[in-house]
Amino acid sequence: MRRKIPSLQALACFDAAARHESYTRAAQELALTQGAVSRQITALEAFLGVALFRRTRHGVALTERGADYALQVAPRLQGLERDTLDVMSPQGRSGSLHLAAVPTFATRWLIPRLPLLAAQHPDLTIHIETSTRPFMFADTAFDAALYAGTVEQVSRWAGTRAVRLLAEKVVPVCSPALLGTQTTLTPQAIAQLPLLQQSTRPEGWRQWFDALGVSAPQALSGPRYELFSMTAAAAAHGLGLALVPRLLIETELARGELVVACQQPLPSERAYYLVTPERADERPAVTVFRDWLGQVTGLLKG
Template sequence: MRRKLPSTQTLACFEAAARHRSLTRAAQELALTQGAVSRQLGQLEEFLGVKLFRRAQHGIALTPAGEDYARNVSLRLDAMERDALDLMGRQGQGESVTLAAVPTFATRWLIPRLAQLAREQPDLNVHIAARTRPFLFADNEFDGAIYAGTPQQLAQWAGTHATLLLQEEVAPVCSPALLKGRRPVAPRTLASLPLLQQSTRPDAWRDWFDAQGIDAPKAMAGPRYELFSMQVAAATCGMGVALLPTLLIQAELAATALMPACEGGAITRRAYYLVQPEQPERAAMTAFKAWLIEQVRS
């Protein structure tokens, strides 16, 4: 049965016009005339039997149906482009895995180890995109995700199963300059120091102070950063005390760019997991998963 699909040229015109909200800018991007883009959009609306655009004071605007369709078309075109680039890069040889990963773990733990994988399995390519929060696998072209969370958070990620990789130990650290050359202070003293916050973990400091049995009214105050790498940079510059996974800051601790802010105080709340959708596993993903688990064990 013949598929009921618009042409990729038509979809490219629609995606560009929806993104720019302008036929002129879409035409410039695609190296077409404005009339050609307009005809493609008219043909698409006729094909679908749905109005996708309406006239606006400055250019065009999407209808509610157009908004929904544009979001889905953009995802599909991005996936098709990635597939084409992957195939072109591999010249039809080997296989690939596409992962979502929390950025700092990817850059500081996973990527340095991928050189070994390249030597052992040169035909297996690993593509990595940054994601800090759970997402729907159905809306993305990922084979898996490396995610830091609690068992309760993993249980809420619908349609997935998870493999435990590493426990995460977090501890307060800071630049030696922040303590003015003093030794690590008592945990209670941290409540009076500037605290660096993680926007994806807004309760991290409050949980830490609760674990120490310390009342800290300003536990959630301070500048917020989305990535651990941003916190590392801010802490190294002496801007405050950061609550960081010790696994990811070994280089800074060894170079004394960062130091433990207090004696003890390390707690474990989360772990790193390999999360996969509930669907048959591709052979390339099976090979990568086996290698990843071996890296964790070693």
């Protein structure tokens, strides 16, 4: 049966034009003329029977249907590109693993340990993209995910199995200069200092002070940062105190760029998990990666 699919060239032109909302910039990206891009999109609109763009004074803008279509097309083109690169790779798909991971954990904990994996399994290639929320594996090219959350959150991720890797111990840290001559600070003293906020966990400082029974009117005040790596960098540069998972700042602690200001951790049930699709025919690359994580963390059973 003949599939009702537009030409790949037309979809590539549409994807580029949708991202830039400009035929000119799409043409530059694809090394085509503006006229060629325009003709491809016109042909695609005729094929679909739907207007994807509307003209504006400054160029083009996506229609509502066009915006919806762009959201569907982009990940499928990315997946096709990944599959093509896998086939072109000497080891092929069987020797590669596509991993979704929370960004700072991937940068600070996983990547520094990947040379150990490469030494044991030189034919295995790990491709990493960032993702912080659960998703449907069937709708993506991902084979596994490194996820941070609670047992309850992980249990709600339908169609998956999860293995707990590491507990998350969040501690208050700062630049040594902020401590002065002191080795640690009391929670009461910390309440009087600038606090760096994590935008993904806006209640963190308030929860920490509440758990210790300390009044902190400024618990929600201070600059906000999206990633733990940003918050840690701000703390290392003396901008204030940060609540950061200790395992993400091993390097800064070892170098003395950051110090633990108070040994009281933030009460938390969060941990890092390896999440994989629940399927009988698991790819060998996934099994190898899970077993290796078990060796590295020393926490996985079987």
